Amino acid sequence: MLSADEIQSSLNGAWRMMLGKADGLRLLDLSVDGFWNSFVAIAVAAPAMIVGWVGIANTGETAASRFELLLRLAFVDIGTWILPVLALAIIAPRVGLGGRFVHYVVASNWASAIIAWLMLPGALMRLLFPAAEQASGLVSLALFFVSLVFSWRMTNQAIAKGAAMATAVFAGMFVTALIVLFALQWLVGVSMFVD
Numbered sequence: 307m308l309s310a311d312e313i314q315s316s317l318n319g320a321w322r323m324m325l326g327k328a329d330g331l332r333l334l335d336l337s338v339d340g341f342w343n344s345f346v347a348i349a350v351a352a353p354a355m356i357v358g359w360v361g362i363a364n365t366g367e368t369a370a371s372r373f374e375l376l377l378r379l380a381f382v383d384i385g386t387w388i389l390p391v392l393a394l395a396i397i398a399p400r401v402g403l404g405g406r407f408v409h410y411v412v413a414s415n416w417a418s419a420i421i422a423w424l425m426l427p428g429a430l431m432r433l434l435f436p437a438a439e440q441a442s443g444l445v446s447l448a449l450f451f452v453s454l455v456f457s458w459r460m461t462n463q464a465i466a467k468g469a470a471m472a473t474a475v476f477a478g479m480f481v482t483a484l485i486v487l488f489a490l491q492w493l494v495g496v497s498m499f500v501d
Contacts, residue, residue, distance in 0.1 A: 308343050312335070317416055318330070320419075326462070340408075356380075358429035360376065386486050409466070413463070425446065427449065462476075
């Protein structure tokens with residue numbers, strides 16, 4: 307298990323990369339252990355993600371149906387976190403990114419934890435003020451666009467092959483994540499979005 311200092315260093319490194327600073331990469335553990343340990347970021351993000359799941363699951367009619375919906379939402383979110391990484395692992399060597407795959411995944415995992423917390427205000431609004439659905443939706447949308455900027459900057463620093471390649475990787479991972487998200491939602495019969 308990672309120590310609090312190692313987690314803090316990783317989050318600091320990812321944050322610096324999200325701000326467009328290449329020196330953030332030096333704060334990340336890019337070893338084999340560091341690669342696998344970076345998935346601890348899912349646990350770091352979990353409290354913020356749970357708030358979002360609870361806000362959606364509260365639409366269930368019974369406690370059992372709300373808990374089941376919460377589990378299905380967790381399955382969708384975690385699958386959407388992990389499956390695009392597996393897809394990138396398959397294609398990275400074929401598109402000249404084999405040497406930067408670990409850099410990208412480690413940075414992306416820690417950046418995703420930061421983004422989960424960045425998205426928390428919209429989820430909290432939805433949970434605490436269900437009647438203010440439109441306002442919480444606008445807050446979430448604004449934060450989503452901010453997170454896209456941060457994610458592109460992190461990708462650019464992690465890939466280190468120029469803006470064009472970073473944009474291609476960013477777009478590819480974004481589209482892959484959307485495909486996985488909608489496929490998993492369809493598979494388990496849930497929607498992350500309120501009708």
